[in-house]
Amino acid sequence: MRFVKTVLTLAAIALAPVTAHATPLKAVATISILADITHQVGGDLVNVTPIVGPDGDAHTYKPTPQDAKALAEADVIITNGLGLEGWLSRLIKASGTKAIIAVASTGVTPRQMVDDGRKITDPHAWQNVANARIYAHNIASALTKALPDQTTVIQQQAAAYDAQLADLDSWVNGQLADIPAAQRKIITSHDAFGYYGAAYNVTLQAPQGMSTEGEPTAAQVAKLITQMKSEKIHRVFFENMASPKVVQRIAEEANAKVGDAVYSDALSKADGPAATYTNMIRHNTTLFREAMLMNGK
């Protein structure tokens, strides 16, 4: 009996064409931002779910058995790379998945930073819209690999989304154009906006490093408070996936206000202000603009 069953299984595998997946394709993205970009590019051809959902923290995420099951059933897995998902390679191994695995950040220029005395790569590359265009391109390539007969549709959808991202990139530059150089400073709780700062000429500082693991030191917090007072910085922001506790303390001591949550590593829930990547960039930019216009005054 067992022999017969094995033969049948092998026959079924042999009959299935290697590249053709049924639509909608099953895609798993590590974070909600990647899930949205995948959805924009893949449209109805793809059902995508994030591992770390809205308002979730990818730095400290603990995978579940359900995640392994989702990866095992996936046709395509979309990852950020750049060291963001430290928990992923073990999860992929444990799942035994045969999915196409795409690293969305392939081809971006990584920011190398010193964090707590260690040289590390900043994983938050999506905060520069030009990089999101590279992400979308890479994701489209992975989807066409899985659905070669849908290449034209995917490429059309990817081109339409790319045009949206190009507009968004100009919109950000336009929003920030009239802010004097000396006022282009923003303080957030964790160091997630380095790519944004480099792309749009804003100095971003944070009491906490590039990961949300570990607490900021008293010295780091004190230094920021002194700086905020001397430079008259009136707003301090926290990210949606982090606790506002530290920035509340900083705001109190620096006579500043805590701004609305900005979105760094995860989107908002569907009814929030940053349920898509493009809305996230617009929301953050609007808040940053308001805060920078008050700087130094």
Ligand SMILES: [Zn+2]
């Ligand atoms: Zn982060």
